[in-house]
Amino acid sequence: MGSKKREKQENGTISKKPKQLACAEESCTPSTSGRGYTVSIAVAASCIENAQNLELATLLAGQIARAAAIFNVDEVVVLDDSPAKQPGHVSSAAALFARVLQFMETPQYLKKALIPMHPDLKYAGVLPPLDAPHHLRSTEWGPYREGVVRRSAKGEGSFIDVGLDKDAHIPQASLMAARQGVRLTLSMGEQPLPATVQGQQVLRGQLALPTDPRERGGLYWGYITRIAPSLQAMLEQCPFYGGYSLTVGTSERGERTPACQLDLGAFRHLLVVFGGPQGLEYLNTCFDQGSRTIRSEEAILISLAFLQPAVTAATAPPQ
Template structure:
């Protein structure tokens, strides 16, 4: 007889132990079945979301950072970067790549940058400034103070025209998704609070590090005074609603890195280079590029793509046209001897839009104001 059991016989004790073990086994089986069911449900939801996201086509552009070197003052450098940002927003560009098209002969002009943000540790100063201004303008106004401390590159950013992008929501705008920053306000275990530009912070059922930028889907909950939401992938608002949701920025150390470090599985399936030495863009029929999934349009600097190719030791071809599926002159019969890069971006994206059929892919952004 086991001490502490009282007058229970050994056989009774063995039977009781077996019953407890059987209950424990059944409980574990129920928990396992429940976990499996929840896992399958989440997998189905993720699969559906992935499928929706994969159907969303993307457009990327690559511009050389050296275009800022040609500006005559700090104010003009900042304004030039603002023109690139405006063009990217107007034509719903998903990714802007700032690449270095100059030979690496002056290491002293390189500066350190955040590797987690840009993917590189050091970069030419003009590339860093262009990328920083592009990111600053893409960020909603109510988040800028949190993500962009005072910096010399942003000294004249206040002069720039705002993007007024769909995800730059005002406080009175009513929309299902919002960009936000995780605050350091303490919540219950497994929860965080996110500032999304409203009077109240949104509670999300996920423990996140403070200072992280996240995309939040607001959940309707009339039974609670608290605002509740869930953190979703940055691509979900575009995939779920068709509304343009801004662009990402990355830096490439050379022209070859533009292609090699694509963020999409399989890379870019359609690549276009722009040059006055290319074939006329009017040779492409409307909708001829409509089957693309991830398109890339590359622009040259003051010396064109030829200079960028010559400065890249990783590329062995002599003709930049060999790097692209299409090497196009997007403004044949131009009246000026040269077209500046910021002008080429606007002209090219405007003339290429019907080729991609992007104008029919998405609906215009509409929102309603709260009463």
């Protein structure tokens, strides 16, 4: 957008744009209908603990984050199975894993405001970005955008940094409970709607639910990250209403069902679990493997690719 001035009509819409925001190719072409189901993966933190150093551990976590984004995963659960974990505490491996996952998922223009500096993130800056639909560039426009509250005051509404040359503004009536530094999902409309609030040039926005881009627009909108101290907590602390309706475990010793014959049926919230070196005795997604072992980052890519046709063919039951 730069600093070039725009000519505006009396109603505030743009009549001329010297440099128009381009519609992001993927972000601005949602499916004709929203997606009602979610896909979660649970990955054992021990895969990070087995890495030889911090740089390799960071690379491994980044590869898993990329796999999650490629296959439209909505939640990544870090299963804290570290043998060195102290009772009631999170292991260093699980904490590192979760920090890198959160760093990768956060849009580039929000990292400074939302991700505090930490030794675990020493090498995170060199990881390849997710380039997900919610990681919009400053030259792109989309119907939704992630932002962080710059300031909020009674009677003024809230000014939100959305990675553009102008802040977005939402009125206090639609704000609910946003504070400075809080991450929000905003509905921005199909084109920029400029306005002037308290003498500041802003873009009009509306507060949206974090699930709106997926449920209403059919857009992939990143994943949430949580740490589960046990298998029981992994299942019981599901953040989705009604809990997981289908759970699938993976193992080279599991059932050998060809992908073309796999039928997951109707589900609303799917959880795919990747265990530690011992695996889980459920579904084999890589037949006749040539290596004695399949690494976690490899298993995730293989399994999600194996499951994708069945996932996309499944329909979410009515709520």
